[in-house]
Every structure is written in C-alpha cells, then in structure tokens.
Amino acid sequence: MDLTLTPELAAFRDEVRSFLNAHKGEYEGGAPKDPKAWQKLLIANGYAARTIPKEYGGYGAEPNILKSRIIAEEFIAAGAPPGMAGQGISMLVPTLLEVGSEEQKRQWIPPTLAGDIIWCQGYSEPGAGSDLANLQTRAVEDGDDFVINGSKIWTSTAAQAQMMFCLVRTEPDKPKHEGISYLLFPMSTPGIEVRPLKTMTGQAEFNEVFFTDVRVPKASVVGGRGRGWFVANATLKHERGMLGDPNATEARLKSLIELMKSETVDGQRIIDNPILRDRLMQLQARVLSMKFNGLRTMTDQTAGLARLVVKLQGCELNHQVAALAIDALGELGILYQDGPHLRAQGRWQWNYMFDLGLIIGGGTAQIQKNIISERGLNMPREPKVVEA
Amino acid sequence: MRFALSDDQVMLQDSLNRALADLAPLERVRRFADGGEQTAPDIWKGLADLGLPGLLVPEEHGGLGLGMLEAALAAEALGRHVAPTPFLSTAVLAPLALAAGSDAQRREWLPKLAAGAVLAGAAISEPIAGARDGAGVTAGGGRLSGKALFALDVAGADLLVVADRGGALHLARGAAETAAMPSIDNTRRLSELVFRDTPAEPLANGQALERLRDAAWIVLAADTLGAAQAMLDRAVDYAKERKQFGRTIGSFQAVKHLCAEMAAELEPARALVWYAAYAFDHAPEEASLMAAHAKAHLSEIGRFVARTATEVHGGIGMTDLLGLHYWFKRIGQNRQLLGGPERVREAAARMQGLAA
Numbered sequence: 169m170d171l172t173l174t175p176e177l178a179a180f181r182d183e184v185r186s187f188l189n190a191h192k193g194e195y196e197g198g199a200p201k202d203p204k205a206w207q208k209l210l211i212a213n214g215y216a217a218r219t220i221p222k223e224y225g226g227y228g229a230e231p232n233i234l235k236s237r238i239i240a241e242e243f244i245a246a247g248a249p250p251g252m253a254g255q256g257i258s259m260l261v262p263t264l265l266e267v268g269s270e271e272q273k274r275q276w277i278p279p280t281l282a283g284d285i286i287w288c289q290g291y292s293e294p295g296a297g298s299d300l301a302n303l304q305t306r307a308v309e310d311g312d313d314f315v316i317n318g319s320k321i322w323t324s325t326a327a328q329a330q331m332m333f334c335l336v337r338t339e340p341d342k343p344k345h346e347g348i349s350y351l352l353f354p355m356s357t358p359g360i361e362v363r364p365l366k367t368m369t370g371q372a373e374f375n376e377v378f379f380t381d382v383r384v385p386k387a388s389v390v391g392g393r394g395r396g397w398f399v400a401n402a403t404l405k406h407e408r409g410m411l412g413d414p415n416a417t418e419a420r421l422k423s424l425i426e427l428m429k430s431e432t433v434d435g436q437r438i439i440d441n442p443i444l445r446d447r448l449m450q451l452q453a454r455v456l457s458m459k460f461n462g463l464r465t466m467t468d469q470t471a472g473l474a475r476l477v478v479k480l481q482g483c484e485l486n487h488q489v490a491a492l493a494i495d496a497l498g499e500l501g502i503l504y505q506d507g508p509h510l511r512a513q514g515r516w517q518w519n520y521m522f523d524l525g526l527i528i529g530g531g532t533a534q535i536q537k538n539i540i541s542e543r544g545l546n547m548p549r550e551p552k553v554v555e556a
Numbered sequence: 557m558r559f560a561l562s563d564d565q566v567m568l569q570d571s572l573n574r575a576l577a578d579l580a581p582l583e584r585v586r587r588f589a590d591g592g593e594q595t596a597p598d599i600w601k602g603l604a605d606l607g608l609p610g611l612l613v614p615e616e617h618g619g620l621g622l623g624m625l626e627a628a629l630a631a632e633a634l635g636r637h638v639a640p641t642p643f644l645s646t647a648v649l650a651p652l653a654l655a656a657g658s659d660a661q662r663r664e665w666l667p668k669l670a671a672g673a674v675l676a677g678a679a680i681s682e683p684i685a686g687a688r689d690g691a692g693v694t695a696g697g698g699r700l701s702g703k704a705l706f707a708l709d710v711a712g713a714d715l716l717v718v719a720d721r722g723g724a725l726h727l728a729r730g731a732a733e734t735a736a737m738p739s740i741d742n743t744r745r746l747s748e749l750v751f752r753d754t755p756a757e758p759l760a761n762g763q764a765l766e767r768l769r770d771a772a773w774i775v776l777a778a779d780t781l782g783a784a785q786a787m788l789d790r791a792v793d794y795a796k797e798r799k800q801f802g803r804t805i806g807s808f809q810a811v812k813h814l815c816a817e818m819a820a821e822l823e824p825a826r827a828l829v830w831y832a833a834y835a836f837d838h839a840p841e842e843a844s845l846m847a848a849h850a851k852a853h854l855s856e857i858g859r860f861v862a863r864t865a866t867e868v869h870g871g872i873g874m875t876d877l878l879g880l881h882y883w884f885k886r887i888g889q890n891r892q893l894l895g896g897p898e899r900v901r902e903a904a905a906r907m908q909g910l911a912a
Contacts, residue, residue: 170558173557174557439910439911442911446898446901449905450901453850453853456849457824460559460831461827463827464559464830466559467557467558468558468561477819477820480816480820481820537820538812540816541806541816548812
C-alpha cells in the first residue's frame with residue numbers, strides 16, 4: 169500500500185489544476201458554454217479521449233489509470249464538466265477499437281469523439297432482457313443488404329441519435345449465441361420508428377424502436393457476421409464499469425451531508441436527528457468501502473472479486489443515498505416537478521426513481537449475483553431447462 | 557500509488573495462515589474453548605517463533621517494527637482460525653501504550669513483549685464503550701482503585717494496560733481481584749478486575765487512549781473480516797457438496813445468491829479495513845474516522861455474513877459438531893467489544909463535527 173503520488177503524478181495533478189483554472193470561464197454550473205468547443209479543447213490537452221490514438225481523433229496517450237483518475241478527481245473538485253460521455257463514446261468507441269475494421273475506426277471514431285454523432289444502443293428487446301442472447305430482431309440477407317424487422321426497448325437517446333449500434337439475428341438456424349451480428353446504421357434509415365418510453369420519473373429517459381423492412385448494407389457489420397454476441401460482450405464490460413462509479417457516489421454523499429446540515433425541521437437541523445445521522449454514517453462507511461474498493465481494482469492484480477461486485481453494490485448504494493435524502497427531507501421529500509418549496513429541483517426524487525432503473529439495467533442485480541457466485545466463487549450454474 | 561498488499565505483506569499473511577492451520581485447528585480451538593483453559597501457550601509460542609508478538613515493536617527494542625496494516629493482516633488470519641491468543645493486548649495495545657510511555661518503561665517491557673517472554677492484558681473498556689454496573693477506575697498517587705469490566709487477555713498477563721475514567725493510561729502488574737466474565741465467545745477470555753490502591757505507573761502521553769482505541773477498532777474489524785471470510789468460504793464449499801432435490805444446493809439461485817451477497821458485502825469491506833490500517837500510520841487526520849467506520853461497518857457486515865453462512869449450511873450449521881458457531885460467536889463478540897456499531901458511528905459523526 170502506497171497511496172502517495174510520485175513526483176510525476178503530483179506534477180500532472182498541478183498541470184490539470186492550472187488547466188482548469190485557466191479555462192474556468194468556459195463552463196458554468198457544471199456545464200460547458202459551448203459543448204463541442206469544450207470537448208475539442210479537452211481532447212487537445214489529453215483530458216478527454218486520452219488513450220484513443222491520434223489517427224482516430226484522440227489524444228494518443230499511453231493508458232495510465234492513475235492519471236485518468238487524477239483527471240476525474242480534479243474535474244469533480246473544480247466543478248468542471250468532464251469530456252462528453254454517452255453510449256457512442258463510452259461503449260461503441262472502445263468496441264470499435266477492439267474489434268472494428270480499419271475503415272470503421274476511421275469513419276466513426278473521430279466524429280463520435282468530436283460530438284458530431286450521437287449514438288444509441290439497440291440491445292434489449294421485449295423478449296430479451298436478462299436473456300439478451302434470446303433476441304429476435306431479424307436481419308435477412310437480400311443482395312448487398314440486410315433487411316431488418318423487429319423491435320428494441322430501453323433505448324436511451326434514440327430520439328436524438330443519428331446512429332445506432334444494434335444486435336440482430338442474422339443466422340436463425342444457429343445456436344442462439346452464434347447467430348447474432350452487430351450492425352451500425354443511421355437512425356434516418358427508412359422503416360425506423362422511435363416511440364418515447366415514459367417512466368415513473370415522468371420523463372422519457374428511454375425509447376422503443378421499431379424496425380419495418382429496414383435496409384442496411386452488409387458492410388456495416390462489426391467484428392464479423394455471427395460474431396455479434398462476442399462483440400457485444402466487449403461493450404457490456406465497458407457499460408458495467410460505467411455504472412456504479414464510486415466517484416459519482418462520493419459526490420452525491422457530499423451533497424446529502426450538505427442537505428442534512430442546511431435543512432431544518434422546527435428549527436432543528438436534520439443532521440441533529442440521531443436516527444437520520446446514524447443512517448448517514450452507515451452509508452458513509454459504504455461509500456468509503458466502495459471508494460477504496462475502486463482504488464484497489466485499479467492497482468491490485470488479485471482484485472478479481474472486488475471488480476465483480478462494483479455494479480451490484482454501487483447501484484444499490486446510489487439508490488440508498490437518494491432514499492436517505494428523501495427521508496431527511498420528510499414531507500418536502502414528496503414534492504416534485506416545480507414549486508417554491510421544492511429542493512434541488514427535485515433531483516433527489518428523480519434519482520430515487522431513476523436509480524432503481526440502474527439497479528435493473530446493465531445486468532440486473534440477480535444477474536450480477538449469478539456472475540459473482542459463478543465467476544467469483546466458482547459455484548455451479550443453474551441447470552439449463554431442456555426445451556420440449 | 558498502489559492500493560494493494562506488498563509481496564512481503566502477502567507472505568506474512570500466508571505464513572501466519574499456514575502456521576495457524578497447524579497450531580490452531582478446530583479441535584485445538586475446541587479444547588481451549590470447552591476445556592476451560594485460560595491461555596494456549598502452545599499457540600502463542602508457535603506464533604512468537606514467527607515474530608508475531610513483536611510485530612509493532614520497534615527494531616531497536618527487538619521487534620519487527622512493522623505497521624498497523626501488518627497487524628490488521630495478522631488479526632485477519634487469527635479471526636479466520638478463531639485462534640485463542642492475547643494478540644490484541646500483547647502485540648498491539650501494550651506496544652502502543654508504551655510508545656506513549658517513558659524510555660525506561662519501553663526498555664523494561666518492549667524487548668520482553670517482542671520475544672514473547674511476557675504477556676500483556678488490557679482494561680480500557682469504560683472510557684471507550686461506557687461504564688456499566690458502576691465500573692470505572694480512578695487514579696491517584698501512583699495507585700489505582702475501582703472496577704474494570706471486559707478486560708482483555710488478563711490470564712497469565714505480567715503487565716496490564718489500564719485506562720482510568722478520564723482516559724489516562726497506566727501500567728499495572730496485576731489487579732487486587734480478577735474474576736472471569738464468561739461470554740458467548742469462548743475463544744477469548746474476558747475478565748472483571750478490581751483495583752484497591754493497586755500500584756501502577758502512569759504513562760506520559762494523555763492522548764494515547766485514542767490511538768489505542770483506533771488500533772483496537774481496526775484489529776477487531778480485521779478479526780471479523782477474517783472470521784467472516786472463513787464462514788463464507790465454508791458456506792460456499794458446503795453448498796457445492798450438499799445435494800438436495802437431485803442437485804448440489806449451490807446450483808440453486810436461492811442459495812448461490814446468498815453467497816454472492818456475502819461476497820459483495822465482504823470484498824469492499826476488505827478495502828476499508830486496509831485503508832483504515834494504512835491511515836493509522838500514514839494519514840493521521842483521517843485515522844480515527846476510518847478506524848471507527850471500519851469497526852462499525854465490519855460489525856454490520858460480520859453479523860450479516862455470520863447468520864447467512866449459518867443459514868446456507870441448513871440445520872447442520874446450528875450444531876456444536878460442525879463448530880461454525882465459534883466463528884459466529886467471535887464475530888458477535890467483536891461487534892460489541894469496545895463499543896457497538898451505533899455508539900461507534902456516533903463517535904464517527906462527532907469526529908466530523910456532525911454531532912455534538
């Protein structure tokens with residue numbers, strides 16, 4: 169255990185700090201004034217797309233997990249907006265780098281990093297949630313094209329996206345994991361219909377997407393025909409790393425502490441209520457555990473199990489932090505949408521509802537427990553049901 | 557920056573685990589627990605051969621001069637084997653108390669402690685966990701009077717570290733009266749001590765009790781970590797062997813999810829214990845808060861694992877024959893000793909200025 173920064177890393181931290189200080193006029197309230205210009209500036213300085221090769225529009229640095237962490241920490245501390253995220257940058261780009269053709273990398277990565285293309289992910293279907301490999305959206309060969317019919321669900325940003333990366337069944341006669349292909353196509357292709365999916369938050373964070381005879385060139389397959397399941401697994405790995413990020417949880421706990429210190433009931437601060445304070449301390453221990461667990465997963469070769477539990481524990485913890493905030497607010501905790509008594513624009517209420525979705529999405533808590541017990545503890549799989 | 561054990565630390569823990577597998581197998585623990593032995597000199601002698609009593613003793617006094625992280629790793633190994641040893645008092649609390657003492661006190665005691673030639677006990681409960689049943693020690697004129705409950709590792713001790721009501725520390729060579737306090741956990745003995753104008757030497761540094769408390773909280777948390785890990789390992793092994801309805805019960809999600817939940821709670825808690833131990837030596841401004849969180853959090857996780865691992869075993873988990881209860885009770889005792897989680901969390905809130 170050595171948690172001190174080497175002189176090189178300490179110098180790097182100073183460099184990030186002075187960069188943020190020099191450019192603090194370019195963002196406000198945690199958001200950039202000009203998102204694309206901010207993204208370009210961050211990439212040019214190595215604070216976004218850091219390890220993506222220069223020829224694909226990145227900064228081209230060697231991977232250095234500690235430098236990446238320092239960047240994240242300093243941006244949070246300064247309240248500066250990080251580089252663009254979203255499913256294109258966080259999931260498609262790493263996947264293309266791993267398995268895409270040279271042409272696909274050159275065509276798609278640079279505009280995605282620059283924020284010129286927004287992507288959405290077409291994975292889940294009404295009949296293929298946890299059992300994703302059971303997906304039924306068909307892509308049938310017709311000349312140089314595939315013709316797609318079927319539908320997707322839980323598609324974030326489908327209404328804004330110009331492009332979709334999508335799993336379709338191209339080989340219906342093969343075993344379910346071997347008949348899937350990973351396709352890229354424009355959302356403007358004729359035959360695609362997007363319907364917003366309103367959730368309990370009152371907003372449509374997701375969409376349904378319907379395909380009717382959608383023609384897509386065969387050349388848009390990534391990683392080879394019938395290889396889509398393996399390509400997708402590369403992407404899912406990136407998604408699980410994104411969910412349950414301990415830095416985000418720590419920031420949220422800080423706001424909860426501020427909330428409990430500043431809000432009063434009958435003139436008494438909420439933090440002075442011993443029961444709510446005890447719950448806060450319980451969560452603080454959990455947040456610290458996940459923070460140190462996160463540090464460990466970056467640098468400890470033996471931390472396999474520690475890595476497997478992040479999605480399950482991190483998403484649950486986020487939800488518990490939001491739940492305590494609601495309880496600390498008392499009756500104010502039920503207010504929503506708008507009104508003079510609403511706190512934090514209803515963010516806690518929204519988180520309390522939306523975060524339940526994150527416990528379910530990206531591999532449900534139950535699927536996570538299967539993964540932990542099977543891969544982490546070497547326990548046997550549930551026997552397969554033999555279909556009649 | 558590296559959040560991981562060094563090769564030396566991994567080796568230390570491996571060698572302790574190997575030694576304890578020989579020195580303190582379940583049948584040996586059972587003999588101590590059920591046979592009324594007060595000390596297990598064979599076990600302590602074996603561990604002394606590896607240098608365990610001198611872990612925290614500076615090299616100039618014949619010890620290994622290692623830090624709290626190594627002590628936590630040792631405690632984890634002891635918890636894993638539910639080993640009956642005076643580790644907490646002899647190898648952790650006494651050397652830390654002496655660090656706050658005089659040169660003469662250090663020269664007198666540290667070499668003997670490090671060599672395993674003397675044992676130490678500790679009576680520090682009242683100023684940390686609160687006084688019960690009229691307990692509390694007062695000091696004056698080099699003498700102690702009053703009662704101390706929940707004294708640790710008193711049997712065979714040549715030296716007692718005693719905290720008075722005000723939290724000041726004293727060294728005594730014994731008490732006027734000692735009575736056993738039978739507890740749920742028979743792998744470690746607790747005592748009630750009575751002092752009647754008993755001679756004692758004060759320790760110089762008045763702040764030392766906080767250091768002792770933090771160290772004890774970390775060691776108890778690490779002991780629970782080891783004991784809970786042992787219970788989880790045994791539950792997983794059992795679930796892979798036991799068959800019902802024609803298949804191993806570990807293939808039922810109802811059972812394997814219990815195991816996954818235990819692992820998911822325990823693995824991040826390990827990082828918290830490591831960090832608390834690291835902070836004790838390297839981040840003084842955070843040390844007490846991290847020790848408190850480690851103690852309280854491991855108390856909660858420990859309780860969850862203890863009951864869940866027992867449940868995975870089904871009825872056999874309840875039996876004396878299987879012996880799982882030694883771990884169950886050790887975890888239960890660690891939870892209450894030197895403050896249950898609610899009290900410790902209240903301390904954690906105070907340390908951050910969140911409670912009066």
